Amino acid sequence: MTPDVPLHLAAALRRRDHLLSPWPWRALAYLATTLPVAGPLSIGLLVVGAPLVAVLNTVRQDRPVELPIVVFLTVVALLVLASAPVVSIAVAAVERWRLRLVDPRPLHRPRFTGLVARYTSAAAWREVGHTFLLGGLVPLAYWLLFMLVLLDGTLIVSPWLASGNDPVIVVWTTIDTPRQAIPYAAVGVLCVPALVYLAVLLAAGQATAARWLLDGSADTTALREVTRSRARLVDAYEAERRRIERDVHDGAQPRLTSLTLQLGLARLDVPDDSPAARPLAVAHEQAKGLMVTLRQIVQGIRPQHLTELGLAGAVRELSGAATIPVYVHADLGQPLPEVVETTAYFVVSESLGNVARHAHAGRAEVRLTRSAGGLVVEIEDDGCGDADPARGSGLTGLADRVAAVDGRLLLSSPPGGPTLVRVELPCPR
Structure with missing residues (x-):
């Protein structure tokens, strides 16, 4: 294809x-x-x-x-x-x-x-x-x-x-x-x-x-209004997401880092045989665990390496962290809109997660291509195939995420494989 x-x-x-x-x-x-x-x-x-x-x-x-x-x-x-x-x-x-x-x-x-x-x-x-x-x-x-x-x-x-x-x-x-x-x-x-x-x-x-x-x-006027309304909702969601990301990154995260540092300094001043040593150690570990959780939350809103490296670089980092060999082919040219980059990134992330959990594949391939109509994302694996959106919410959630930006998701997964997920996201040149 x-x-x-x-x-x-x-x-x-x-x-x-x-x-x-x-x-x-x-x-x-x-x-x-x-x-x-x-x-x-x-x-x-x-x-x-x-x-x-x-x-x-x-x-x-x-x-x-x-x-x-x-x-x-x-x-x-x-x-x-x-x-x-x-x-x-x-x-x-x-x-x-x-x-x-x-x-x-x-x-x-x-x-x-x-x-x-x-x-x-x-x-x-x-x-x-x-x-x-x-x-x-x-x-x-x-x-x-x-x-x-x-x-x-x-x-x-x-x-x-x-x-x-x-x-x-x-x-x-x-x-x-x-x-x-x-x-x-x-x-x-x-x-x-x-x-x-x-x-x-x-x-x-x-x-x-x-x-x-x-x-x-359906009536063309109504469809145009629905499309505009959906576009406004996506834009509002993106603005709210950026605000939450900024508030968490600039507000809660520094304060939690400071709290973790203070608890670590307090542990150094408290003797090991003190009654307060154990509760203080537990609080320190919980604070560090909360730091990790907060980083994951921020990462889930918009991955930092997506902002720093762009879509191709972020997808290559995902492939490096995968449990199977993943080959990435990117031909993007001009920069992409933020909402398209974010959608494409999470499509690749979720698809590679599905491959690792369900496909029993030996390798996978990710293709990012800029066509005349927009961005085309293809994730193909050599696994067992027979993927069915009706058996889980993963593919359905991906389709909903893609539809929110007026794109479409196509799936080819015959029994025995291979499985190909193709996502087309509108992004005029």
């Missing part, structure tokens, strides 16, 4: 080698399967729209329009609008199936309770909007692309077209011989990758619009 594998066509467009990947072929398949759907829709809209345009043009020219024609066209337009939510059911179903050609990500399907919901829900009217998009704008874009392809094809075959007795017009020039047509043919060949890229770009734009219109998840 590599972190830079594109999950959909729009992401593949950002890769330099996308023309050599399977994505252009998938895009062309998506464009080809659009024609049987968009063709009938465009014809239907043309049958309805052409008379309406003619009537509007007549009105614009101040010519009289017969009332029966206006009434008839109005009724037809209303019938089309009334039937659109029903027609869009089949169109949306076909589009959700076709969309997997260029975007395999899950697409939420809205649930409608009865025919009335087709006329009252926002999701249904978004499907109607997608239907009109397929019947109206998409054919125009495809026609423009077809004309460009036809023009490029004419340039490529121009040497053969010019081999006859009649002159041939290529673009704006008239050619008489195949030799004159060779430069145009070369330009046509060089334009083929650009046309392929343009076709892929058209497919990506159409797929993005279709996903936006057909995704029947």
Whole structure:
């Protein structure tokens, strides 16, 4: 599993080698399967729209329009609008199936309770909007692309077209011989990758619009507000965590250190056979134990070596303290936001702890990679596998911690191993 594998066509467009990947072929398949759907829709809209345009043009020219024609066209337009939510059911179903050609990500399907919901829900009217998009704008874009392809094809075959007795017009020039047509043919060949890229770009734009219109998840506004609220809570938690860390480090810890030092000095002044020697020794040991506990608490809030060494250095320290060999590969580049570093650190720490407790592994590997979308953390071991979040709270807690910063956790752990934990944390460059 590599972190830079594109999950959909729009992401593949950002890769330099996308023309050599399977994505252009998938895009062309998506464009080809659009024609049987968009063709009938465009014809239907043309049958309805052409008379309406003619009537509007007549009105614009101040010519009289017969009332029966206006009434008839109005009724037809209303019938089309009334039937659109029903027609869009089949169109949306076909589009959700076709969309997997260029975007395999899950697409939420809205649930409608009865025919009335087709006329009252926002999701249904978004499907109607997608239907009109397929019947109206998409054919125009495809026609423009077809004309460009036809023009490029004419340039490529121009040497053969010019081999006859009649002159041939290529673009704006008239050619008489195949030799004159060779430069145009070369330009046509060089334009083929650009046309392929343009076709892929058209497919990506159409797929993005279709996903936006057909995704029947919860209300977008509500989701945005939930996301903002969660971000505010995470920021507030981080601020409170830093305040507690500062108060403990600057307030309680120095005072406890001073108390431990005073108890140690007092033990030196009290004879060993004194009745107070034993209680004083117990108090001194308890104070030292409390010091260790307090350091662990501060360490649990935000490890000091994470602040000093950064994520890669802190993870290497974790690997050095592990009970099995742990190999760390880090390719981070720019510094990461504090909340992302902290989350990634505790993901690695908890995962290595799970490996030590449950995996019976001989080795483990940690990979930290900065991708276009954020930070990717992978922890892989050669243990017995069969990790199940339902059997304990460790993986569930990790997933909750990752979700709090809008990330996601993926787990692959077949029986017999290996186990791979992959965490993707959003962190734009």
